[in-house]
Amino acid sequence: MKMKKNDSKYIKTIDLLRKSKPLLDSSGDIEREVIRRISSSAEQVTDSFSLLDLLFGWTNIVWIRRGLIATSVMLVALFVYQQSVIVNQLNWISRQIVINEERPIRATQPEFVRQLKLLKITGGRYNMMNSSISEDQIEILIESVDKLQTDFDNLMKIIQDDPDLKELIEKKLNEKEQRKVKL
Amino acid sequence: MIDIKIIEECRGGNLNNFRKLVEVTSPFAYSVAFRMLGDEDQAKDAVQETMVTIWQQLRRIKSASVYKTWVYRIVINKCYDNLRKRKRSIECNAIEKTWTMLSDTVSQWPSSELEDKETAMIISTLTNKLSPKQKAVFVLSEMEEMTSDEIAGITGMSKLAIKANLYYARKSISEMLEKYL
Numbered sequence: 001m002k003m004k005k006n007d008s009k010y011i012k013t014i015d016l017l018r019k020s021k022p023l024l025d026s027s028g029d030i031e032r033e034v035i036r037r038i039s040s041s042a043e044q045v046t047d048s049f050s051l052l053d054l055l056f057g058w059t060n061i062v063w064i065r066r067g068l069i070a071t072s073v074m075l076v077a078l079f080v081y082q083q084s085v086i087v088n089q090l091n092w093i094s095r096q097i098v099i100n101e102e103r104p105i106r107a108t109q110p111e112f113v114r115q116l117k118l119l120k121i122t123g124g125r126y127n128m129m130n131s132s133i134s135e136d137q138i139e140i141l142i143e144s145v146d147k148l149q150t151d152f153d154n155l156m157k158i159i160q161d162d163p164d165l166k167e168l169i170e171k172k173l174n175e176k177e178q179r180k181v182k183l
Numbered sequence: 184m185i186d187i188k189i190i191e192e193c194r195g196g197n198l199n200n201f202r203k204l205v206e207v208t209s210p211f212a213y214s215v216a217f218r219m220l221g222d223e224d225q226a227k228d229a230v231q232e233t234m235v236t237i238w239q240q241l242r243r244i245k246s247a248s249v250y251k252t253w254v255y256r257i258v259i260n261k262c263y264d265n266l267r268k269r270k271r272s273i274e275c276n277a278i279e280k281t282w283t284m285l286s287d288t289v290s291q292w293p294s295s296e297l298e299d300k301e302t303a304m305i306i307s308t309l310t311n312k313l314s315p316k317q318k319a320v321f322v323l324s325e326m327e328e329m330t331s332d333e334i335a336g337i338t339g340m341s342k343l344a345i346k347a348n349l350y351y352a353r354k355s356i357s358e359m360l361e362k363y364l
């Protein structure tokens with residue numbers, strides 16, 4: 001009984017609302033406003049908007065359109081990012097090639113060893129290109145350094161073999177250190 | 184039914200021809216928008232936006248038979264947008280006034296009729312708690328007296344979803360009528 005009463009209220013209300021169909025009294029206003037908006041938007045239409053409309057205009061469901069636009073923007077951003085990474089990598093690789101082309105190792109093996117020695121002697125400060133020292137002078141310098149190194153090695157060997165001499169040298173070195181501290 | 188000739192003429196970009204289409208389309212678009220939104224001004228705005236969208240996408244219409252369904256779909260989507268944007272609640276005084284007015288009118292049924300403002304208030308109050316989808320199904324089914332096939336074509340919902348939404352809408356409105364009327 002309660003349900004029937006309820007249904008009756010519902011039916012009466014719905015019937016009332018159906019009968020009271022809303023009437024558009026100002027269709028002329030709507031028409032004018034629509035034409036005005038179309039005219040003004042036609043002037044502002046850009047190529048990008050047309051492209052969006054062309055790509056996503058097939059659906060009127062707002063969330064699908066927004067989703068598609070967001071996805072495409074993300075894909076474009078990802079593409080641009082990947083391209084920038086690839087370009088950076090290519091630039092880096094190109095730079096490596098340029099360095100290798102500009103400073104090739106042209107020296108023969110003995111000469112290369114000699115250049116390394118020279119760099120070692122000068123602590124890496126020697127610039128082969130800008131140097132005013134002649135080749136002979138460099139040769140003499142390397143030979144004397146080699147001779148010094150050989151003499152030093154021999155001397156160290158003699159000291160190591162003779163414990164008395166080793167002790168004496170250590171004592172002298174300690175005295176020298178102490179003198180330095182006093183000063 | 185809309186004459187396909189009018190649509191074809193409008194596709195050419197002639198705004199004068201489009202005026203005819205606005206004249207024919209606006210009344211039924213307004214009816215749905217008004218019943219969905221329960222507000223005259225917002226319904227007019229929705230109709231304007233709908234007509235602008237129709238103008239922009241008119242080239243998609245291949246036959247006059249689908250035109251009305253297509254227009255309804257656009258109006259419903261515009262109303263969805265509008266309903267999502269606003270989260271308004273109706274004032275208590277207005278609700279009380281609405282129930283009194285509805286009670287008086289229902290007591291005089293079937294001879295009684297409502298003015299547009301009264302209809303708007305009643306629809307707003309009755310459908311205030313419904314979701315946009317429930318509201319759309321309720322308006323199209325109960326107010327516009329469409330079949331579930333037509334509603335499915337407009338809203339893109341399955342028939343089962345339409346039935347479920349209509350059931351909840353009817354239940355909610357019946358409970359309100361029982362409680363306040």
